[in-house]
Amino acid sequence: MTRVLVTGGAGYIGSHTCVELVSRGYEPVIVDNFVNSSPKAIDRICQLTNRPVDWYEADVRDTARIAEIIAKHECEAAIHFAGLKAVGESTEKPLEYYSANVMGTHSLIEAMLQSGASQIVFSSSATVYGEPEFLPYTESHRLRPTNPYGNTKLTAEMLLNDVAGSGALTDVAILRYFNPIGAHPSGMIGEDPNDIPNNLMPYVAQVAVGRRPHLNVFGNDYDTADGTGVRDYLHVVDLARAHVLALDRFKHTHGPFTVNLGTGNGSSVLDVVRAFEAACGKSIAMEFAPRRAGDIAAFWADPSLAHELLGWHAELTLEDMCRDQWAWQSQNPQGYEAA
Template structure:
């Protein structure tokens, strides 16, 4: 029986596939390369010495997605695929709603048709909105501030309703905080298309000389140094959280949400200083206006995942900085062929 990983060539997906293969799972990847590159598949094989099936299919393409279910005995799904840039979602909301929600509906309909009722869904801490105090727990009221976050929250609700309608389903909703870092080999990592939306790839692109300086949005927040505080988690810790969630959905039924974070908050300047310390590379930065929709502080209470999934983060901020730099310095152009 195989695990279907949608978006498995992407940043978090590829690291999760490595952990799945290393743990002995058989894997089928579906990806449309909208935010990933074919080269990553070669590197996954190189890191694991294992093979897997790959289909270049968009989740909106029902006919070809159905072939994946017809041609493989699938036991469960880890669902990463989706558009994920907050700013872009504000500019083109209809594309985000259509892609993320319709794609998930088609996936779930096919899962139901082929009696595959175990799913781990890649949600986000954005579902906590702007009005909750950190540390954030899973039972807080949910709200969103942008279409990307709204698609995550809507999909969580769709999956809850699926379970209400059919109690054979087993569903884990994983709310990530801020994934950074890369595989310690430096062979796979985050390779964003265009200007990075996230802090760490921006820092590493400055460090490698691809960008002139880092923009720090706001230094007048109510935090220890005025810059925004977030919960940064190493992508390999995050990947291992998916394996733990998968073990749970394969052995139980029900629907549960889990925070995947470290429970510690670091400011933007904390990350810059840790990066400089871990790598010896200086990061020039400039302070800019706050961005709309950004909050001062956001970090997880990860106790529920520890208790129910037997998962907790292990890697430090220094590990995250060092591994991010190893990836970027050895792959200055990302996955582009050398």
């Protein structure tokens, strides 16, 4: 059985990916410092998969410790989710973001080289593109992030490609995520931000469950069909599956590649709110607020390269995403903490 180090495996996308890995015959070994997650997420992964999962509380920047864990479990590959992801916070705390996202990636690569793992799947983001020159974004679109978070993701991408170019890493998959939402259909794992949610969907779900009074919609005067921002939302389970397919590809095709992971369709804030209202049977209180500095009006992915290289395409709909988000939020109104 192929063992895979999963950094940030207790987090939102990491926990869903661990479930998919087990179901496809891989054995995840989680390292997480729990800066934005809870070990309770790992208990839920074990319940869902009916198997124990090895895990360590460790910081990905602790190179010696990570090397030791990789060597102990003889991991052949790593999936690297660990990092900080709040765009707004990254403008206030750029040093923390470069440390976690760039030095973290550097440390992980070093640990892998020391311990003999040479395959890595990396969580990048559509943020690397910046203001659209054309839509949908293809992987060859100009890369010009508009915030420190995006800069850290682009720097980590360059680092990985340079190390792959030197031959030290045999396989590098850079996955540029668009906007993952939803949860495992069981409602047992989901997104549980430690703070006020930065992203639309967990915010909407927390309003529905009574944790927040209303949703602030930033900007209703964009040049879009209903004036609100448009994004390419994809189901987190579809996203998780793509990581397994990237590892599968490493078995027969070597070298670095970069792909977009999105549905190829944009939905506005109001589309998402309406779909969520239908899923939960409640109405969501909303207030319109001014645009946020740096927000892009609309963007979505061209996911055709992911289909060509990985045989992946998003299968689940916005309705599925909202139904599963509500299953998670209604069963866990306070997230994992109350568990």
